Amino acid sequence: MSLNIGEINQMKVNRKTDIxxxxxxxxxxxxxxxxxxxxxxxxxxxxxxxxxYFDQKGRLAAxxxxxxxxxxxxxxxxxxDVVESLGVFLDMGIAKELLLSKDDLSYDLDQWPQKxxxxxxxxxxxxxxxxxxxxxxxxxxxxxxxLALKSTVEAYVQKIGKEGLNLLTPNGHWIFVHxxxxxxxxxxxxxxxxxxxxxxxxxxxxxxxxxxxVAIYEDANFILSYIIRHxxxxxxxxxxxxxxx
Numbered sequence: 001m002s003l004n005i006g007e008i009n010q011m012k013v014n015r016k017t018d019i020x021x022x023x024x025x026x027x028x029x030x031x032x033x034x035x036x037x038x039x040x041x042x043x044x045x046x047x048x049x050x051x052x053y054f055d056q057k058g059r060l061a062a063x064x065x066x067x068x069x070x071x072x073x074x075x076x077x078x079x080x081d082v083v084e085s086l087g088v089f090l091d092m093g094i095a096k097e098l099l100l101s102k103d104d105l106s107y108d109l110d111q112w113p114q115k116x117x118x119x120x121x122x123x124x125x126x127x128x129x130x131x132x133x134x135x136x137x138x139x140x141x142x143x144x145x146x147l148a149l150k151s152t153v154e155a156y157v158q159k160i161g162k163e164g165l166n167l168l169t170p171n172g173h174w175i176f177v178h179x180x181x182x183x184x185x186x187x188x189x190x191x192x193x194x195x196x197x198x199x200x201x202x203x204x205x206x207x208x209x210x211x212x213x214v215a216i217y218e219d220a221n222f223i224l225s226y227i228i229r230h231x232x233x234x235x236x237x238x239x240x241x242x243x244x245x
Contacts, residue, residue: 003027003060005052006071006125011062013046023050023062036063036095053096054128068093074122074134076156076170079113079189088113090121090131098123100131110187111160117189118156120168133158133188141172147196147204155206157190167194167206174203181207 003009003025011023011030020033021042032050042048050062051070069075069092077090080097087102100121105112113119121131122138147153147169155167155175164178165186175194186192186208198205227233235244 003030003052004071005054005060006123006129008049008051008066008070009062010047011050013042013044013048015044016042023048028060030060030062032062032064036061036065038064040064051094053094055096058128063094065094069121069123071123071125074120074138074140076118076120077131079115079117079119082112082114084109088119090119092123096129098129098131100133104131104133105188106160110185113187113189117187118191119189120156120158136166136174139168139172139174141168143169143172145171147173147175147199149196149199152193152195154191155194157186157188157192160186160188165208167192175206176203177206177208181209183209 009025011025014022014024014029017031020031021037023030023032030050030052032048040048048064050064051067052060052062053067055061068077077092077098079088080091081089083089084102086099087105088100089097090100092098098121100119119131120134120139122134124130124132153169153173153175155169155173157165158168158174159166162179164176165182167175167177169175175196177194181197184192192208194206194208196204196206223233
C-alpha cells in the first residue's frame with residue numbers, strides 16, 4: 001500500500017512499541033502514537049484507517065482521529081490562533097493545527113481572521129501540511145435550495161477584493177457584496193448577516209448596509225457628532241456630490 005499524505009490510508013499494524021504502534025505500507029513504516037490510537041488495543045495484522053500528516057518535528061506520523069478536511073476534501077475550519085509573524089492556525093480535528101501562511105493573507109492586519117472565525121480552505125502538502133484559501137472552483141459544497149431574494153442569510157467572508165467581498169454560506173452559496181454596500185468593518189472569516197438583493201446566472205449579490213430606516217438615524221448621529229466635535233461642517237446643499245462623498 002503506497003502512502004497518500006494528507007489523506008486517510010488503510011494500513012496494517014506491524015507491531016506495538018512502548019509508546020505506540022508501527023504501521024506498514026509498501027513505502028515505509030509509519031508511527032502511530034498511543035495518544036493517536038483512539039485508545040484502541042491493536043494487534044499485528046489489524047487493518048486501520050489512518051490519516052497521515054507531519055508532526056511538530058516534521059516527521060511523518062499517523063492518527064486514527066478523523067480530520068475535518070483532507071487533500072481531496074476541502075472544508076470550513078475554525079481559527080484557533082493568530083500569530084503575526086506566521087499567519088493563522090486552524091483546527092482540522094487532529095492534534096496538529098494547520099497553518100494558513102501570512103503570505104496568503106492581506107498586508108492589512110485588520111483584514112486578518114480572528115479566533116473563532118471560519119475559513120473554507122484546501123489542504124496542500126508542501127513538505128508539510130498547509131492551508132490555502134479556497135476559490136470558487138475549489139469549493140465542493142452543493143447548495144440544495146436557492147436563496148430567496150430580500151432574505152437575510154448568514155455567510156462567511158471568504159475573499160476581500162478591490163470591488164467588494166465574496167461571501168460563502170455554510171451551504172455553499174456565493175454572494176458578492178459591492179464595496180458601496182458595505183457599511184461595517186469586515187475581515188476574512190467573519191460571520192455576517194447579508195441581505196440577498198439580486199440573482200442571475202453569475203450568482204447572487206447582496207448588501208451589508210443597514211435598512212434605510214435604521215441607516216438614516218445612524219447617519220444623522222454621525223453628522224451631529226461631527227458638527228459638535230468640529231463646531232460646524234464645511235458642506236451645504238450647494239456642495240458637489242463628489243466633495244460630499
